[in-house]
Amino acid sequence: xxxxxxxNDGVVLSRLSKAYGRLRAVDSIDLSIRRGQxxxxxxxxxxGKTTMLDMALGxxxxxxxxxxxxxxxxxxxxxxxQVGGMLQTGSLIEYLSVREFLTMIASLYPRxxxxxxxxxxxxxxxxxxxxxxxxxxxxxxxxxFAAALIANSDLLVLDEPTAAIDVGGRxxxxxxxxxxxxxxxxxxxxxxxxxxxxxxxxRIVLLARGKIVADGSATEIKAMxxxxxxxxxxxxxxxxxxxxxxxxxxxxxxxxxxxxNCASSDNALRAxxxxxxxxxxxxxxxxxxxxxFFALTVGERDDPNQPTQVQGAR
Amino acid sequence: MTSTIYLRYExxxxxxxxxxxxxxxxxxxxxxxxxxSANRHATINGIAFTVYFMAAMATLGTMASVVSSAAVIxxxxxTGWTRQMRITPLTVGTYFSARVLNGxxxxxxxxxxxxxxxxxxxxxLSATEWxxxxxxxxxxxxxxxxxxxxxxxxxxxxxxxxxxxxxxxLFALLGGVYGFQIAKSGPMFQVIKAIPSYWLVxxxxxxxxxxxxxxxxxxxxxxxxxxxxxxxVLVYQRDxxx
Numbered sequence: 001x002x003x004x005x006x007x008n009d010g011v012v013l014s015r016l017s018k019a020y021g022r023l024r025a026v027d028s029i030d031l032s033i034r035r036g037q038x039x040x041x042x043x044x045x046x047x048g049k050t051t052m053l054d055m056a057l058g059x060x061x062x063x064x065x066x067x068x069x070x071x072x073x074x075x076x077x078x079x080x081x082q083v084g085g086m087l088q089t090g091s092l093i094e095y096l097s098v099r100e101f102l103t104m105i106a107s108l109y110p111r112x113x114x115x116x117x118x119x120x121x122x123x124x125x126x127x128x129x130x131x132x133x134x135x136x137x138x139x140x141x142x143x144x145f146a147a148a149l150i151a152n153s154d155l156l157v158l159d160e161p162t163a164a165i166d167v168g169g170r171x172x173x174x175x176x177x178x179x180x181x182x183x184x185x186x187x188x189x190x191x192x193x194x195x196x197x198x199x200x201x202x203r204i205v206l207l208a209r210g211k212i213v214a215d216g217s218a219t220e221i222k223a224m225x226x227x228x229x230x231x232x233x234x235x236x237x238x239x240x241x242x243x244x245x246x247x248x249x250x251x252x253x254x255x256x257x258x259x260x261n262c263a264s265s266d267n268a269l270r271a272x273x274x275x276x277x278x279x280x281x282x283x284x285x286x287x288x289x290x291x292x293f294f295a296l297t298v299g300e301r302d303d304p305n306q307p308t309q310v311q312g313a314r
Numbered sequence: 315m316t317s318t319i320y321l322r323y324e325x326x327x328x329x330x331x332x333x334x335x336x337x338x339x340x341x342x343x344x345x346x347x348x349x350x351s352a353n354r355h356a357t358i359n360g361i362a363f364t365v366y367f368m369a370a371m372a373t374l375g376t377m378a379s380v381v382s383s384a385a386v387i388x389x390x391x392x393t394g395w396t397r398q399m400r401i402t403p404l405t406v407g408t409y410f411s412a413r414v415l416n417g418x419x420x421x422x423x424x425x426x427x428x429x430x431x432x433x434x435x436x437x438x439l440s441a442t443e444w445x446x447x448x449x450x451x452x453x454x455x456x457x458x459x460x461x462x463x464x465x466x467x468x469x470x471x472x473x474x475x476x477x478x479x480x481x482x483x484l485f486a487l488l489g490g491v492y493g494f495q496i497a498k499s500g501p502m503f504q505v506i507k508a509i510p511s512y513w514l515v516x517x518x519x520x521x522x523x524x525x526x527x528x529x530x531x532x533x534x535x536x537x538x539x540x541x542x543x544x545x546x547v548l549v550y551q552r553d554x555x556x
Contacts, residue, residue: 078400079403093327094327104319108404110403
């Protein structure tokens with residue numbers, strides 16, 4: 001089971017809360033991450049991912065609760081060079097070349113990686129001598145990423161590192177992270193790309209409205225949503241009635257087709273056929289992680305009629 | 315020392331930003347050359363105008379040099395660079411050291427240029443007099459270096475340029491930089507003497523033996539430094555602890 005017991009050795013968030021006005025951005029979160037784990041913080045926009053990570057990095061002061069990184073307060077772990085991070089937004093300082101910039105960042109850490117090696121690994125070598133203010137958005141992102149990795153720190157915190165990066169680029173990012181983080185490093189990354197969490201994390205923490213709604217391996221997360229979807233052609237059926245069928249967690253309609261997300265597809269299918277014998281073209285699918293994501297975060301919304309947008313490859 | 319590499323690149327980025335550098339150097343130099351050459355035979359209270367105005371322009375230029383750290387800090391805050399730095403082992407002290415170091419390097423460059431212009435217009439000071447005037451200027455600039463850090467956290471990138479210009483001009487005016495003093499006696503003079511830029515202008519007079527830097531001057535500089543530093547700490551904490 002990935003949900004580890006509290007340990008001083010990794011990252012521990014205890015009853016962490018932060019509100020902005022009436023919005024509870026992070027609502028009493030307990031999370032402990034063992035040293036060496038790669039954890040994805042997955043959630044829709046506004047789920048509290050960035051607020052949580054900013055607090056873990058000591059950038060935002062929590063209203064209540066506590067954070068320790070390797071048994072220390074964030075500021076102390078950062079001062080000791082044990083933390084490398086890439087924030088969601090931020091630019092580079094100007095009037096330095098990419099190589100000079102990375103050399104400067106590396107000089108701040110006790111055991112940095114080689115600048116040339118990092119340039120190669122992140123694909124920044126080809127523009128290493130260009131000034132930081134003359135880079136494209138994608139190039140800037142690569143340099144920011146290289147600056148986080150070059151720290152060679154025990155903990156790597158990445159807030160949506162591959163946002164605005166194409167799929168090919170994303171794969172390169174993850175190859176680099178895997179190489180750098182190979183020896184027992186702890187990696188925490190926020191993402192709303194479901195396939196990224198599925199492919200690269202040992203553990204997925206699903207956040208919605210400032211709360212952890214699921215926590216486990218990708219397989220466990222899928223199992224929690226029980227992993228089945230029933231699709232059928234059923235004109236004019238009442239959605240509320242469909243949603244209340246045994247085993248169904250949620251129902252939606254697209255034209256004449258209805259989709260039932262199921263906790264138990266066996267029970268749902270039996271009930272569907274007995275109550276709606278006119279249903280035809282019935283298909284039962286094993287849910288991808290995006291269905292799991294949908295099933296777990298829906299119901300956390302104010303307006304149940306508003307469709308949840310779920311991004312991700314099908 | 316790990317911070318030497320950091321400081322080296324901070325200095326490099328300061329000197330590569332030549333537009334910023336040029337603007338802080340050109341104004342006092344051009345003003346000095348035009349005004350002092352037109353009045354090169356005049357005297358103010360028995361002091362050659364070329365010497366008086368050299369000290370005045372050095373005061374103006376060096377004040378602007380160290381206060382302009384505010385623009386760099388405000389820009390670093392607005393681009394998110396400050397937050398990025400806060401998750402590295404770089405200490406706030408080292409970051410501020412870089413700002414003060416760059417401010418002082420710009421100030422020294424200003425003094426050299428204005429000094430050369432003065433020499434070209436016939437100003438002759440002994441080595442001791444040069445050391446005295448430069449030394450007093452550098453000490454007198456301390457509260458202004460702190461003011462730069464304070465303003466950098468108080469203002470945003472857009473407002474910092476306007477505010478810096480206004481504040482430097484105000485201090486210059488009150489300190490007697492523009493060739494006249496608002497008051498030479500009475501209660502108003504007591505107020506003027508409590509302003510640090512007044513003592514910057516006095517540095518040159520002290521060097522050539524006219525008046526001097528009594529204990530009062532040191533106290534004014536020290537008190538302003540302490541007060542501005544306390545304010546800077548408050549503003550910094552408000553800015554970062556959100």
